[in-house]
Amino acid sequence: MSPEPQPDAQSDSKDAANAVNRDRLPFEPTKSRKKPEKKTPTAPVKPERKSDSKKSEAKKVAAKAVKSDRSGQNTAASMSIPDAVSRRMVRRMALFCGIPSALGISTFFVSYFVITHDLVALPNAAVVLVSMGFFGLGVVGLSYGVLSASWDEAIAGSALGWSEFTTNLGRMTEAWRSAGKKP
Numbered sequence: 001m002s003p004e005p006q007p008d009a010q011s012d013s014k015d016a017a018n019a020v021n022r023d024r025l026p027f028e029p030t031k032s033r034k035k036p037e038k039k040t041p042t043a044p045v046k047p048e049r050k051s052d053s054k055k056s057e058a059k060k061v062a063a064k065a066v067k068s069d070r071s072g073q074n075t076a077a078s079m080s081i082p083d084a085v086s087r088r089m090v091r092r093m094a095l096f097c098g099i100p101s102a103l104g105i106s107t108f109f110v111s112y113f114v115i116t117h118d119l120v121a122l123p124n125a126a127v128v129l130v131s132m133g134f135f136g137l138g139v140v141g142l143s144y145g146v147l148s149a150s151w152d153e154a155i156a157g158s159a160l161g162w163s164e165f166t167t168n169l170g171r172m173t174e175a176w177r178s179a180g181k182k183p
Contacts, residue, residue, distance in 0.1 A: 088149040092161065096141030096148075104134030147172070 081089075111127040114120050147168045148161030157164045 082153045084153045085149065085151055088157070089146050092149050093142050093145030096145040097138045098141075100134045100137035100141055104131045104138065107131040107134060
């Protein structure tokens with residue numbers, strides 16, 4: 001039997017450094033963060049049945065809603081988007097995103113037809129750029145569809161929604177600025 005090589009101090013430090021590097025995620029900062037302390041219960045906790053836990057969760061949610069109503073904060077129900085407004089947003093998103101996306105997909109079929117019938121010699125880059133342009137318009141159309149819808153339940157808004165877009169974009173930027181100022 002041959003004796004096993006004894007590790008030296010340098011290889012131990014390299015192994016420790018490699019172990020640290022393997023545990024760290026690529027996007028994680030290099031300096032260490034403090035871990036939150038675990039709280040241990042002082043008294044034994046008896047296990048709850050599923051029905052008991054659901055009831056207690058419902059009571060907690062109801063208590064939070066009542067508490068937030070008293071404190072003047074918004075509740076989950078008041079923060080949700082009304083159905084009329086959400087339907088308006090979905091219609092506009094389907095229109096402003098659906099048409100460019102359909103054109104992006106049809107670009108492949110049209111270019112295939114043109115190339116196979118030797119109508120025009122299309123370079124591959126042209127087909128890719130045109131389809132990417134249409135898909136990019138589709139992504140922009142999603143955002144425009146949400147922002148161009150009237151956020152007021154009673155007002156339907158205009159056909160293209162430019163005035164609603166400018167109003168809603170102003171509201172969003174104002175909300176971002178106010179959120180950035182809060183400590």
